[in-house]
Amino acid sequence: MEYHHASEMNGAVEDYLKMSKHNGWCRDEKESKNAADEDKLPHIEKAYTTILSELGEDVDREGLLRTPLRAAKAMQFLTKGYKETVQDILNEAIFDENHEEMVIVKDIDLFSLCEHHLVPFFGKAHIAYLPNKKVVGLSKLARIVEIYSRRLQVQERLTKQIASAISEALEASGVAVVIEAVHMCMVMRGVQKMNASTVTSVMLGTFN
Amino acid sequence: MRRRTAGTADPVLFNGHLTGRFDSGPCVRRSAEAPATGTVRRSDPQPPGAEVDPHRPAASSVMESWREERTRSVEDNEMSLPAIAAAYTTILRGLGEDPQRQGLLKTPWRAATAMQFFTKGYQETIIDVLNDAIFDEDHDEMVIVKDIDMFSMCEHHLVPIFGRVHIGYLPNKRVLGLSKLARIVEIYSRRLQVQERLTKQIAVAITEALQPTGVGVVIEATHMCMVMRGVQKMNSKTVTSTMLGVFREDPKTRDEFLRLIRS
Numbered sequence: 001m002e003y004h005h006a007s008e009m010n011g012a013v014e015d016y017l018k019m020s021k022h023n024g025w026c027r028d029e030k031e032s033k034n035a036a037d038e039d040k041l042p043h044i045e046k047a048y049t050t051i052l053s054e055l056g057e058d059v060d061r062e063g064l065l066r067t068p069l070r071a072a073k074a075m076q077f078l079t080k081g082y083k084e085t086v087q088d089i090l091n092e093a094i095f096d097e098n099h100e101e102m103v104i105v106k107d108i109d110l111f112s113l114c115e116h117h118l119v120p121f122f123g124k125a126h127i128a129y130l131p132n133k134k135v136v137g138l139s140k141l142a143r144i145v146e147i148y149s150r151r152l153q154v155q156e157r158l159t160k161q162i163a164s165a166i167s168e169a170l171e172a173s174g175v176a177v178v179i180e181a182v183h184m185c186m187v188m189r190g191v192q193k194m195n196a197s198t199v200t201s202v203m204l205g206t207f208n
Numbered sequence: 209m210r211r212r213t214a215g216t217a218d219p220v221l222f223n224g225h226l227t228g229r230f231d232s233g234p235c236v237r238r239s240a241e242a243p244a245t246g247t248v249r250r251s252d253p254q255p256p257g258a259e260v261d262p263h264r265p266a267a268s269s270v271m272e273s274w275r276e277e278r279t280r281s282v283e284d285n286e287m288s289l290p291a292i293a294a295a296y297t298t299i300l301r302g303l304g305e306d307p308q309r310q311g312l313l314k315t316p317w318r319a320a321t322a323m324q325f326f327t328k329g330y331q332e333t334i335i336d337v338l339n340d341a342i343f344d345e346d347h348d349e350m351v352i353v354k355d356i357d358m359f360s361m362c363e364h365h366l367v368p369i370f371g372r373v374h375i376g377y378l379p380n381k382r383v384l385g386l387s388k389l390a391r392i393v394e395i396y397s398r399r400l401q402v403q404e405r406l407t408k409q410i411a412v413a414i415t416e417a418l419q420p421t422g423v424g425v426v427i428e429a430t431h432m433c434m435v436m437r438g439v440q441k442m443n444s445k446t447v448t449s450t451m452l453g454v455f456r457e458d459p460k461t462r463d464e465f466l467r468l469i470r471s
Contacts, residue, residue: 036304045303047295048366051320054288054295055327056280057400063363064400071366074301078436079303111436115311118296118319120368120432152305152312184368188359189325 033083037076044072044121078113078120086165089147093125093137094170105141106127114185115152123181123197125149129166130173130206141166153179163202175206221270245465256280292320328359328370335469337395338417341385348421350461352376353389354469371429371445373397374469377414378421378454378461389414403429403448411450422453424465 047067052059059068106126114121125145148161161178178201187194215314296316300307307316354374373393377384396409411425426449435442455462 032405040302040304044299047298047302049293051323052400053219054291055400056284056288056321056330056457057327063402067364072299072363074365074367074433074437075299079305080306109442116315116318117322118315119322121435122436142410151313152300154311173455184370185322188368188370189322195358 005139033037035056037083041069041072041207044075045069065205076136077150078111079151081147084147084150085149086144086169088138089143090136090169093140094134095137097131097135098133099131099135100133102130103138104127105133105138108142108145110145110149110179110181112151112153112155112158112181113150114183115154117185118152119183119185119188119190121153121181121183121185121198123153125162126178126180127162127166128207129170130174130175132171133171134170134172136166136170155179155183155198158178159202163204167204172205173205176203176207178200216269224402231342241261245366262409264291266346280327282331282420285324285331289317289320289324290325293317294318311429314350323403323460325398326359327399329395332395334392334395334413334417338384338388341388342418344381345379345383345424346381346383347379347383350376350378350464350468351386352465352468353386356390356393358397358427358429359435360397360399360403360406360429363402365437367398367431367432367436369401369429369431371427373410374426375414376424376465376469377418378423380419382418382420384414386416401426403427403431403446407448407450409453422451422455422458422461424451425449426466426469437460461464 045068048059049059052064052067057064059065080087104126105128106124107157108125108127110125111120111122113119127141127145144165146167148158159177159179161180163175164179165171167175178199180197180199182197184190186196265411279421294317296319299305299314300312305312307313318458352374353376354372356373356375358369358371358373360369361367375389391414392410396406396413407425411423414420414425415421426447428445428447430445434440434444451462
């Protein structure tokens with residue numbers, strides 16, 4: 001870019017800083033959170049190596065050579081919701097709109113980890129809200145689901161957290177969240193019921 | 209075409225399709241410092257994909273070697289549990305969670321027990337499962353057991369794999385108890401696995417136990433490592449198959465099998 005005057009450049013720099021400040025604190029925070037992740041990785045990796053050898057496996061065989069690292073990274077990905085906040089993702093996507101009819105986003109694929117057995121549970125989330133002059137970008141509802149589901153969770157708490165987050169962010173007249181999920185801890189082990197699914201719901205405001 | 213021999217003791221050759229021991233993969237080892245449990249340390253098995261010795265052992269000696277198979281025992285499980293639980297506590301802390309909060313207090317123990325359950329295939333031997341359920345029956349039409357639910361663990365990411373197994377075989381005067389096919393699936397799937405190897409291990413085990421004219425195994429599975437992370441493709445499925453003997457050589461037999469498992 002060409003600047004004819006220093007003040008122009010200062011203006012451009014200021015604009016850039018303003019732009020990056022908005023994402024940039026998040027970016028700095030994100031960078032420091034990523035760095036914290038990197039620091040923790042060797043510990044988690046070592047723990048997985050212990051688990052593999054205690055299960056009776058041969059940690060030096062070809063298929064398992066990098067498994068501790070992969071499993072550690074996978075686990076960090078599956079719990080990445082801890083690093084994210086609703087504020088980060090919602091900040092700009094709330095719009096004033098004169099709409100008071102129900103808005104539903106359904107069949108949002110959801111993947112989480114059971115906090116009791118560290119085994120996945122997955123299913124679909126359906127979200128409805130009655131706007132009170134404010135609507136939210138539709139994908140943000142799915143992002144809120146992601147934030148809370150990518151953690152060690154209990155389905156009841158997950159449902160409530162999603163509902164509360166939307167309610168607080170939008171000050172909506174009513175919010176309803178229904179989650180239907182299959183828990184691998186029930187399917188793969190324990191009672192071993194293949195076709196059982198769990199449904200939880202939270203109804204706030206006028207939905208109640 | 210397979211060479212059929214007159215007697216029942218002679219080995220069955222499948223044009224070298226059988227590659228290596230059925231139990232290639234994990235070698236169950238305990239450290240030298242562990243208290244003696246009276247078990248013998250086994251030498252390393254052949255790596256997967258190794259070419260088989262052309263002089264295949266007879267069925268009875270295969271059964272004998274299965275009898276000597278070293279497995280993880282219930283005592284081994286009890287001894288390892290504290291170490292695995294401690295490892296899970298480290299993992300929880302490393303992920304930024306508080307292992308002392310109410311929901312997570314007993315999680316390391318639960319997760320350790322769960323993981324031992326998911327790898328209980330190492331505790332079981334084929335001989336225990338099969339020993340009494342091979343019957344002489346004058347039946348040489350196809351036998352299929354399909355839609356066997358299968359749950360395994362990806363050995364690369366330690367994340368579940370689940371799906372269905374379809375097994376078909378053409379008996380050669382010997383049939384197997386039907387639930388034993390499902391039990392063979394359980395033994396090999398409850399391990400750290402790769403879907404290709406799992407398919408082959410099931411097929412080879414049935415072949416070595418029964419010497420049938422042919423065996424076909426098809427597995428259709430969803431890999432959570434692809435669905436929950438990585439590429440994140442929700443609807444993708446992985447299909448692998450192993451066809452041995454007449455299932456491999458005769459297209460009509462194979463077609464009949466594939467058609468029957470599809471419906």
